[in-house]
Amino acid sequence: MWKSLGKRSRQRWSLWQFHRRDVRGSYDRSWRFALLDRVLLVVGCFQSPYALCRRFFALQGSGHLGVYGETPLRVVQKLASIAAIDSGDVWVDLGSGRGRSCFWMAHFTGCSSLGIEQVPSLIRQGQWVARLFKVPNVRFEETNWRCSSLSTATCLYFYATLASDEELADLSRKICQECSLGVRIITISTPLPILPYCWEFPLTFPWGTTLGYLHIFTEHIRQATGEDKENF
Numbered sequence: 001m002w003k004s005l006g007k008r009s010r011q012r013w014s015l016w017q018f019h020r021r022d023v024r025g026s027y028d029r030s031w032r033f034a035l036l037d038r039v040l041l042v043v044g045c046f047q048s049p050y051a052l053c054r055r056f057f058a059l060q061g062s063g064h065l066g067v068y069g070e071t072p073l074r075v076v077q078k079l080a081s082i083a084a085i086d087s088g089d090v091w092v093d094l095g096s097g098r099g100r101s102c103f104w105m106a107h108f109t110g111c112s113s114l115g116i117e118q119v120p121s122l123i124r125q126g127q128w129v130a131r132l133f134k135v136p137n138v139r140f141e142e143t144n145w146r147c148s149s150l151s152t153a154t155c156l157y158f159y160a161t162l163a164s165d166e167e168l169a170d171l172s173r174k175i176c177q178e179c180s181l182g183v184r185i186i187t188i189s190t191p192l193p194i195l196p197y198c199w200e201f202p203l204t205f206p207w208g209t210t211l212g213y214l215h216i217f218t219e220h221i222r223q224a225t226g227e228d229k230e231n232f
């Protein structure tokens, strides 16, 4: 029991530290967002997203490591300016966790956000906070992103640091089949196969520096992937 108590306290402490370092300058003097994010933190201290994610993948018996991590808000802010997100956009986070990127984008850019996440308790945390703060432009879908439709997205976000080659190839295929032309796709740590990226940029995460990749789905890419059926 003491051992598990110690582990829980460590998880709370690391979540607390992550938020503390992350929030400097990220609230942009919005008390409403600051409060929302603090509520997410408190909820996360009671039900650690790290533990929820690990437990879910262990129960599934999947080979996935179930390693949870969040994109710092400072990085989300940078992504918003790189992808020029505005109120007409639909931001879709593939594997949204508690939905922090979705809340930030919806609040500061006015876009619509959709978080797709397969861990039910993480979805519940996001939905509960969205209801509590009456956030109209954030929505969550509890599913595997492979089963979800991406047709309404204008910007897709994929934290791909631990993604397998198979996941990356599946996502590329899905984009070519479902997305409209002009959709921007941001991936972290690794670019998508087949779809060429147009910009790579450095990003700082709590675990170190990595690269982000911006892809734009153009007619040229659609034609190229349509012709290259053998590799696709």
Ligand SMILES: C[S@@+](CC[C@H](N)C(=O)[O-])C[C@H]1O[C@@H](n2cnc3c(N)ncnc32)[C@H](O)[C@@H]1O
Residues within 6 Å of the ligand: 053, 067, 068, 069, 070, 071, 093, 094, 095, 096, 097, 098, 100, 101, 116, 117, 118, 119, 122, 143, 144, 145, 146, 159
């Ligand atoms: C590294 S976390 C990223 C969280 C969030 N996107 C962020 O950047 O703050 C990855 C999340 O993706 C979820 N996930 C992994 N594979 C998924 C899939 N195939 N469908 C939906 N969610 C998935 C995990 O449960 C986890 O919550």
